[in-house]
Amino acid sequence: MVWYLWHFLLGYLVVDIRGQYLERFINLAVVNNISLWDIQEKQGGIRAAISIRDFFRIRPVAKKSASRVRIVSKKGLPFYLNRLKRRFILPIGALVFLIIIYMLSSFIWFVEVRGLEEMDEVVLLEQLGHLGLKPGVWKGSLDKDDVAHRLTVRLPEIAWTGITIYGTKAVVDVVENTLPPEDMETAPGNIVATRAGIVEDVLVLSGVAMVTEGQTVKEGDLLISGTISSESDELLRSKGRIMARTWYEAYYEVAIYQSIVYRTGQVVELKYVQVFDRLISLTPYRKIPFSKYQREEIRSEIPFWRNLNFPVEVITLRYYETGIIVNKISTTAARDKAENEAKAAILNEIPLHAKIVDVNATIIQNTNQVVGIRVVVEVIQDIGEFQAFEVE
Numbered sequence: 001m002v003w004y005l006w007h008f009l010l011g012y013l014v015v016d017i018r019g020q021y022l023e024r025f026i027n028l029a030v031v032n033n034i035s036l037w038d039i040q041e042k043q044g045g046i047r048a049a050i051s052i053r054d055f056f057r058i059r060p061v062a063k064k065s066a067s068r069v070r071i072v073s074k075k076g077l078p079f080y081l082n083r084l085k086r087r088f089i090l091p092i093g094a095l096v097f098l099i100i101i102y103m104l105s106s107f108i109w110f111v112e113v114r115g116l117e118e119m120d121e122v123v124l125l126e127q128l129g130h131l132g133l134k135p136g137v138w139k140g141s142l143d144k145d146d147v148a149h150r151l152t153v154r155l156p157e158i159a160w161t162g163i164t165i166y167g168t169k170a171v172v173d174v175v176e177n178t179l180p181p182e183d184m185e186t187a188p189g190n191i192v193a194t195r196a197g198i199v200e201d202v203l204v205l206s207g208v209a210m211v212t213e214g215q216t217v218k219e220g221d222l223l224i225s226g227t228i229s230s231e232s233d234e235l236l237r238s239k240g241r242i243m244a245r246t247w248y249e250a251y252y253e254v255a256i257y258q259s260i261v262y263r264t265g266q267v268v269e270l271k272y273v274q275v276f277d278r279l280i281s282l283t284p285y286r287k288i289p290f291s292k293y294q295r296e297e298i299r300s301e302i303p304f305w306r307n308l309n310f311p312v313e314v315i316t317l318r319y320y321e322t323g324i325i326v327n328k329i330s331t332t333a334a335r336d337k338a339e340n341e342a343k344a345a346i347l348n349e350i351p352l353h354a355k356i357v358d359v360n361a362t363i364i365q366n367t368n369q370v371v372g373i374r375v376v377v378e379v380i381q382d383i384g385e386f387q388a389f390e391v392e
Helices: 002-010 022-031 059-064 077-086 089-104 121-130 144-154 331-347
Strands: 012-019 036-042 045-051 067-075 110-114 158-166 169-176 189-193 197-206 222-225 239-255 257-275 278-281 293-301 312-328 355-366 370-382 384-388
Touching (some): 002 077, 022 059, 110 121, 121 144, 121 169, 189 239, 222 239, 239 355, 239 384, 331 355
Parallel strands (some): 110 169
Antiparallel strands (some): 012 067, 189 222, 189 384, 257 278, 257 312
């Protein structure tokens, strides 16, 4: 082991030796104290390792044995360092790249605003820029608490601001002021129908009833009026409850032959490094050999020391080959599934306090390809909705 390490440190050569008198060549080398090791028989000759010092002493031996010596490769530390000298620009370039990335990570390059509902985001970003928070600003010069406080003072629409720095991105969380609405509890208005139905019960607390039990109404009809009389200008807030019998309907189809997508187990994986908006491929480009596939994208940030975050992400794209299996289900199973799906769609529409009176399912389509079910649900619910008078 030590002997091999010593030759690695000094450097050695791998040579091919060809000729008719190879045994004489080896004997003469031994006589002249020329070391050969890792001797392997090759077609028409031998291959061996030799030190650099002995290589320059082997010419007389080769001449006397009528042999030819050719260098195959150069091994060891001296040759490695020599190649590194010729390629010194590579490690220097890598070092410069890391320094640039480190410097760029000290700046804010992205500003994200979260929590806005009514206010224009462009206006908010302009104000943040005036206060010193914008792409390109050095993180060390940014006082987050001061910017948040001054933004709240400048914009009365903002009740609270929080600024968090994630690497090169600043995330601004805001809470808007909720302006008190007009007093809708006392505003005058009517109660109108939200959907069609047959009136079952009328309860008026204030206002004038415009419908009676058993009357059919449609969406938008006036149920309770907030106008006391046509001769009076006095208006009030209508209050009451109009219970009506109404119907919800849904239609759903289920195919008899179900196509199921599955993964075959074949996958192609591509890796990239994203530095800001630039994408650098880490794997050779491969055309996706699958006609049908599912694509999966995984993004992972490169971990760095302490709280330093560089704008660098490793992106892994996996393409899974997929196939399709056609599965036939029974007509009964298709009918049950269609009915359940239609009922579920209706239940999402029915108000919580509505009373379900009847459920009726009808087969609309039944072939060897598809089953279609229409479900009608009859309920009794309050169909009234307050509608304030328009102020001219």
